[in-house]
Amino acid sequence: MADRLKQVSGHLTNTYGRGLLVGEVAIITGAAQGIGRSAALLFAKEGAKVVVTDLDEKKAQAVVDEIKAAGGDALAVGGDVSADDFPQKVLDATIKKYGKLNHIVNNAGFTYDRMLHTTPDDAFDVIIKVHVRAPFRLVRAAAPYMRIKGNTENRSIINVSSVSGLHGSVGQINYAAAKSGVVGMTKTICKEWGLFGVRANTVAFGYVQTRLTQAKEDGASIEIDGKKVALGIPKAQNAASGTSAIPLGRAASPDEAAGAMLFLASPLASYVSGHTLEVTGGQGI
Numbered sequence: 001m002a003d004r005l006k007q008v009s010g011h012l013t014n015t016y017g018r019g020l021l022v023g024e025v026a027i028i029t030g031a032a033q034g035i036g037r038s039a040a041l042l043f044a045k046e047g048a049k050v051v052v053t054d055l056d057e058k059k060a061q062a063v064v065d066e067i068k069a070a071g072g073d074a075l076a077v078g079g080d081v082s083a084d085d086f087p088q089k090v091l092d093a094t095i096k097k098y099g100k101l102n103h104i105v106n107n108a109g110f111t112y113d114r115m116l117h118t119t120p121d122d123a124f125d126v127i128i129k130v131h132v133r134a135p136f137r138l139v140r141a142a143a144p145y146m147r148i149k150g151n152t153e154n155r156s157i158i159n160v161s162s163v164s165g166l167h168g169s170v171g172q173i174n175y176a177a178a179k180s181g182v183v184g185m186t187k188t189i190c191k192e193w194g195l196f197g198v199r200a201n202t203v204a205f206g207y208v209q210t211r212l213t214q215a216k217e218d219g220a221s222i223e224i225d226g227k228k229v230a231l232g233i234p235k236a237q238n239a240a241s242g243t244s245a246i247p248l249g250r251a252a253s254p255d256e257a258a259g260a261m262l263f264l265a266s267p268l269a270s271y272v273s274g275h276t277l278e279v280t281g282g283q284g285i
Contacts, residue, residue, distance in 0.1 A: 016046075016267070018047055019045070019046040019047025019048075020046040020047070020262065020265075020266040020267065020268070021043055021046040021047050021048035021102075021103075021154075021262075021265060021266060022046070022047030022048075023047065023049075024047070024048050024049070024102035024103065024153070024154060025048065025049045025050075025051070025094065025098045025100055025101050025102050025103070026043050026048045026049070026050050026051065026102060026103035026104070026105060026265065027051040027053065027090060027091075027094060027101065027103070027104050027105065027138075028040050028043065028050060028051065028052060028053065028105040028107055029053045029054070029081050029105065029106055029107050029108035029134075029135075029138070030053070030054055030055075030081070030107045030108030030109060031050075031052040031053060031054055031060065031063060031105075031107065032052065032054035032055075032056050032059035032060045032062070032063055033054075033056075033059060033210075034208075034210035034254050035107060035160075035205070035208060035210060035254045035257045035258055035261075036054070036105075036107040036108070037063050037254065038253075038254040038255045038257065038258035039105060039107065039257075039258040039261045039262070040052050040063050040067065040074070041063070041066065041067060041070075041258075042255070042258045042259065042261075042262050043103075043261075043262065043265070044067040044070070044072035044073070044074055045070070045072065046262060046266070048102075048103070048265075049072075049073040049074065049075075049098050050064075050067060050072070050073070050074040050075075051074070051075050051077060051090060051093065051094045051098075052064050052067075052074055052075065052076050052077070053076075053077045053078070053079065053081070053090050053108070054076075054078060054108070055078070055079070055080055055081075055108075056078070057076060057077075057078025057079075060076040060077070060078055061076040063076070064076040075093060075094070075097050075098075077089065077090045077093050077094075081108045081130060081134040081135075081138070082126075082129045082130050082133065082134045086134070086137075086138070087137050087138045087140070087141035087142075088141055090138070091138075091141055091142060091145070095145065100145065100153075101142060101145040101146060101155075102153060102154060102155050102156070103155065103156050103157070103158065103265050104138060104139060104142060104156075104157050104158070105158045105160075105261055105265070106134070106135035106138065106139070106157075106158070106159045106160060106182075107160050107261075108130065108134065109130055109131050109160065110130070111127075111172065111175050112126065112127055112174060112175070113171045113172055113175070114171065114173070114174070115170075115171055115173075116173040119173055119174060123174055124173070124174040124177075127174035127175055127177075127178050128174065128177065128178050128181070130178075131175070131178035131179060131181075131182060132178050132181045132182060132185065135159055135182065135185070136185060139157055139189060146193065146196065146198050147193060147196045147198070148196060149195075149196060151196070151197055152197065153197075154265075154266075154267055154270070155197060155198045155199070156198065156199040156200065156201065156264060156265050156269075157186070157189055157193075157198065157199070157200040157201070158200075158201055158202075158203060158261055158264050158265060159182045159185065159186045159200070159201075159202050159203075160179075160182070160202070160203055160204075160205065161179040161180075161182045161183055161186075161202045161203070161204040161205075161276065162175070162176075162179040162204055162205055162206075163204060163205070163206045163278075163280055163283055163284050164176040164179050165178070165179025165180040165181075165182060165183060165204060166179075166180070166183070166204055166276070166278070166284060167284050179204070182202060183202050183204075183276055186200050186201060186202040186274070186276075187200075187274050190273045190274035191274070194273060199264075199269070199270075199272065199273040200273055200274065201264045201269070201272060201273060201274070201275050201276070201277060202275070202276040202277070203257075203260050203261055203264060203276075203277045203279055204276050204277065204278045204279065204280070205252070205257055205279050205280070206246065206251075206252065206278070206279065206280030206281055206283040206284070207243065207246060207251040207252065207280075207281070207283065208251060208252045208253070208254060208256075208257045208279075209251045209252065209253055209254065210254060243281075245283050246280070246281040246282060246283045247281060247282030247283070247285070248281035248282055249281075250281065251281075252279065252281060256279070257279055260277055260279040263277075264277060
């Protein structure tokens with residue numbers, strides 16, 4: 001098996017010796033930490049020029065510095081993906097520096113867990129706003145740079161969903177609804193933009209080791225509309241669920257999650273569009 005993997009790797013190196021995404025430009029939202037950070041580093045390693053966007057601009061710049069230190073090219077753009085001016089802000093910065101756009105990875109997001117009967121309107125609305133409305137507005141604003149007839153460059157939209165969106169999840173009525181909506185939105189982009197050569201796919205993650213799945217008692221939080229929202233899963237609940245429902249018996253690393261994003265963006269997925277790639281270790285089958 002090791003020899004076979006080495007052989008396949010050699011074929012890829014010969015075909016894409018300079019990288020799978022060389023010369024291409026990718027916007028990745030929520031790219032200062034977790035899966036987004038891993039994706040930014042991986043895309044840059046494969047030759048992409050990466051626009052690292054995040055609510056925390058200092059952390060976004062740190063990722064850019066890391067990319068540049070490794071010989072890559074990247075730009076940091078801070079901002080709230082749900083802000084009215086965010087799409088134009090990030091697109092203006094991207095086009096000004098790089099002159100084009102090949103990929104959008106709508107990765108930014110968080111969880112705001114409540115049981116259905118205790119979920120207030122604002123907790124429902126903000127999750128829909130960040131996970132559905134924000135990606136919609138960014139993709140819509142990017143239309144002039146992507147819906148170009150005759151453009152044969154590799155171009156794609158990658159939206160992030162979850163097992164919660166595919167199968168539902170106790171305590172996540174808002175998140176499940178949003179991530180389910182992402183799947184339908186992606187399929188629509190696929191059908192509307194396919195004739196322009198733009199592929200649109202969803203990647204649905206299961207249990208990935210990030211601040212959203214760490215113990216809530218660790219204290220990670222995010223501020224939303226002036227409110228501090230705790231991130232993570234209570235230790236008791238985490239221990240109860242664990243990895244027992246995952247055939248591979250473990251959580252994924254952010255790097256493993258990012259690898260799925262790279263595949264969908266790369267020429268290796270040139271005929272893959274409208275698909276939902278489940279990166280779950282077998283969870284949910």
